[in-house]
Amino acid sequence: MKILVVDDFSTMRRIVKNLLRELDFTNLDEADDGQTAWPKLKAGGYDFLVTDWNMPGMTGIELLKTVRANPETANMPVLMVTAEQKREQIIEAAQAGVNGYIIKPFTAATLKEKIDKIFARSAG
């Protein structure tokens, strides 16, 4: 399983990648905003996207909408990990087709729980 981690802060990318490694996900790649993430996703080979919301260039919500609008990536599970915690934004992400929404700061247990839930669903 190849995972793309998108966040404009390198420390957060590192933290998310470390946590994913702990959960035995070893095939990890990263990008620092939607603009650099999208060409990677479009080129293919990724199974799961973990993205922040507030990033320069192209935000996480724009990336999510782009992923859903493109037939090749439309079904990719997307987990949003963000400091944005306004109700209207969570609803916007849900309407755009996000598969999980985690607010920062988060714990390793929360990340595991949401990922397990996403893959239990896509398997069933």
Place this chain on the structure above:
Amino acid sequence: MQDENERLELLAKAKQLVAHIETNDAEATGELLCSMTIDRERSLFKEVGQLTRQLHDNLSSFALDEQLIDLTGKEIPDAKERLNYVIEMTDDAAHKTLNAIDEILPVTVEMNRKCEELSVNWKRFLGRELSLDEFKVMSGEISHFLDSSCANTKIVSEKTNEIVLAQGYQDLTGQIIKKVINLVQNVEDNLVELVRISGSQSDETAVQNETKKGVLEGPVVPGVVVEGTVNSQDEVDDLLSSLGF
């Protein structure tokens, strides 16, 4: 136009004065002269008053401009610099911490593995199940384990200290952020004063109620109330499940 009116008024009064003098009306002459003098003084006072007011306004707006120039030219760029430094310091501290953990984890995992292995043999030794040859091998392993434990625990304590030291960023960034908060307060005070002096009426309630749609609020800061935000992951989960997730 104003001057012309004043001139005509003065001319009329002068003609009246001449008429009073010609008819030798001392009382009326005295009254008219007196009223003309009062008029003269009044307009002089008014002019002096206006000049004083103008000078005062000019001086105070000049002082304000000086302050604003200082704020926009120096202090705000400085604040941006300071905040960038905060990002830099927190970035550095997080990487230092993660680097130290990267070095600690493999050491502790290896020590744990060796411990478990040795304790199996140790229990067999206590149960008198170990042959003399096996005991000799175990003794060697124990000696080696003790030596490596000394070195490994030293690494762990050194790296742990590095993590502790890296937390110093909190104090430093806190101080910088406090300075920026003071600056923002200063800018706010100056802007309020500018609005007051320029005399423009701002529709405060309209500004306050204006919705900031599309603006990302970012992390929720304790003490800063933002309407319509959730406070925990549980609330996010509840909201999403209410939407059929």
